[in-house]
Amino acid sequence: MSVLNKKIKFNNGEEIPQFGLGTYKLDDEKATYDVIIAALKAGYxxxxxxxxxxxxxxxxxxxxxxxxxxxxxxxxxxIWNSDHGYEETKKAIDRILAELEITYIDLVLIHWPTPKRLECWKALEEAVAAKKIRSIGLSNFQIVHIEELLKNCQIKPVINQFELHPALQRKDLVKYLQDNDIVVESWGTLIRGKCFEVEQVKVLAEKYQKSPAQICLRWAFQQGFVIIPKSSKPHRLIENTEIEDFALTAEDMALLATIPEYRDGPDPDNFDF
Structure with a gap:
């Protein structure tokens, strides 16, 4: 079965395809249009x-x-940070629906844990009740932020999307989410494109005759993480999915764990909101 057909069940019963297409920094009109069309044609x-x-x-x-x-x-x-007030979030949800020209959104995340995150969550919960959104979750939340939310929410988050890759393995956060039945989603899975420079990744790429990108994607996929690699090149869309014909061993995983910790994106604990 293609990785594109693999789905993971949320704690609310809904399902998310484990492998998706990220669109961060895809804003050129023609390139974005072409890559979305190519991805859908490929089965994304x-x-x-x-x-x-x-x-x-x-x-x-x-x-x-x-x-x-x-x-x-x-x-x-x-929902972007500037829209995290209660009323602002309600307007943002309607704006997303209008821009995407759809009647419901499968999943909406709070983009960063701003001081108004609880207000934002309340508006998201109401949007679920109104059937504008099917599932709600988090992005870039740390354990302390999630614990606070769980004490104050009516609907439990289904997922947390955060920087997660062989150079930033976040085992504490991964275990916490798994223990609380919250799906783990990786962004920056390819170490934000730096996977081609990491010696441990290159060693495994040579061993399996795969690209460094495929090694990182396999690392996340076989651990059950949702992954959303992006590419502006249609042929890369196909290559990224070709990770089912090999599996990393415990020894391979141990090798990847020796990569010095490296965070490429903002630190949620020191983000300028």
Whole structure:
């Protein structure tokens, strides 16, 4: 079975395709349109976007032109930090629906744990009740933020998306999420493109005759993490999915664990909100 057909069940009973297409920094009109069309043609069923990416209208056009039925596509979007007030979040949800030209969003995440995160969550819960959103989750939340939310929420988050790759393995956060039945989602899985420079990754790429990108994707996929690699090149979309014909051994995983810890994106504990 293709990795594109593998799904993971949320704690609310909904399912998310484990392998999706990230669209961060895909904002050129033609390139974004072409890559979305190519991804859908290749069998991708999961598209991850966000308000701040500025590409939701382009994604809407590509989805419409692809003629793939809406119910077959899983769409994730996120509420940006400046919209985390209660009323602001309600307006942001309607704006996402309008930009994507859809009647419901499969998954909406709080993009970063700002001081107004609880207000944002309340508005998201109401949007679930109103059937505007099917599932709600988190992005870049640390354990302390999640613990606070769990004490104050009516609906439990289904997922947490955060920087997670062989050079930033976050075993404490991964275990906490798994213990609390919250799905783990990796962004930056390819070490933000730096996987080609990491010796341990290159060793395994040579061993399995795979690309360094495929090694990192396999590392995340076989641990059950949702992954959303992006590419502006259609042939890379296919290559990224070709990770089912090998598996990393315990020895391989131990080798990857020796990579010095490296965070490429912002630190949620020191983010300028």
């Amino acid at each position: 069923l999961h598209i991850d976007t966000a308000q701040i990416y500025g590409n939701q209208k382009l994604i809407a056009k590509a989805l419409k032109d692809s003629q793939v039925p809406r119910e077959q596509i899983f769409i994730t979007s996120k």
